Amino acid sequence: MLVQMLSRNGSLTSKALRHCPCHSKHQIVSQAMLAVRRYSDQRAVSLSYDVHEPKQSTASGSHPILFLHGLYGSRKNWESLGKRMAFELSRTIVTIDARNHGQSSHSSTMSYEAMANDVLTLMELDLMIDRCDLVGHSMGGRTAMALAMSHPEALNKLVVVDVSHIPVKLSDDVTQAADYVQIMRDAKLDNSVSLSQTKRDLGTQLQTAIPNVGVRNFLLTNLVQEEGRLRWRVNLDALEANMEHLRRLHLPPGASFTGDTLFVGGANSTYLRPEDYPEIKTFFPNASFASIEGAGHWVHSEKPAEFLNAILPFLRDSS
Structure with a gap:
């Protein structure tokens, strides 16, 4: 169509x-x-x-x-x-x-x-x-x-x-959004494991840090595997450096x-x-x-x- x-x-x-x-x-x-x-x-x-x-x-x-x-x-x-x-x-x-x-x-x-x-x-x-x-x-x-x-x-x-x-206005959602950069940085990525399996594993590991399953799955859409290497598509360095500017x-x-x-x-x-x-x-x-x-x-x-x-x-x- x-x-x-x-x-x-x-x-x-x-x-x-x-x-x-x-x-x-x-x-x-x-x-x-x-x-x-x-x-x-x-x-x-x-x-x-x-x-x-x-x-x-x-x-x-x-x-x-x-x-x-x-x-x-x-x-x-x-x-x-x-x-x-x-x-x-x-x-x-x-x-x-x-x-x-x-x-x-x-x-x-x-x-x-x-x-x-x-x-x-x-x-x-x-x-x-x-x-x-x-x-x-x-x-x-x-x-x-x-x-x-x-x-x-x-x-x-x-x-x-x-x-x-x-x-x-500060709320749990707003304050947590700024924490996601560090959460993504801290995630252990094993290039010997497939992308789909890594997403399943991280979905379980991040339950405490990110209780909302919808938000977890949303963030995990940024995980990609290229030429056998797992990485985050978003530029974590730039997001971290500019987070305060993005708030307003x-x-x-x-x-x-x-x-x-x-x-x-x-x-x-x-x-x-x-x-x-x-x-x-x-x-x-x-x-x-x-x-x-x-x-x-x-x-x-x-x-x-x-x-x-x-x-x-x-x-x-x-x-």
Whole structure:
């Protein structure tokens, strides 16, 4: 039903991109603009991504929808919902690995401004689009907000999933997230043991440190085996060095993104709180809010049907 045109490194080939139905004439970035971006985006890193096309061609002028994952995640976190949304909306969906995650390049720098710049550069130099709808969860949501503030012209609609710019109230989930780097470092990896067996063994060993089986399995998706060697895909050094920066997003006083914005939170999460809505509206005046009952921080994986019900109407007829 859905087609993925991927190169060997998991990215859409340049030739395929130029024939992507999302590239109407007014969306293709001019060569002059590309030249300017090449000069200003020297610090951008190469991002790995998948493109999910609907069976039916996208409507002329419709913007592609880009999806950004959270800390310790990858583009695969959005794969199932991305395919579903490509079908439901007849839109091109692009799921992206952030720097230091998945198959994207590593860098010692991991500010939200740098990650927003990565996405902007991907849009212009790889996808060859100048505008999109953007959906981001947690770290990806803050990256999306940073891009909305720095380059509002690049975004049509914005969906932020279970996060805001406001520092998160400390909770067990929040404090443990910073501990995961050391837990992963301390894990004993035996290259003589298969990847599947190692994941089963670590799943048992980490029960005390990480009681939530869903979180354990989520972190273990980062364990890979290449050329007989087990390793973590995420750049643990960079995550550890930048963890404090990732806890908050500084938005310039007086700045705002006036495009249509939807904040979707889990009712059981502390990351997006109703008492923060008024301050959020000062930066996103056209924001609306949805809370998913029974969901925690991983809203889209815990309650996928309810999540789709919240965002599909918002993203329909986006042009």
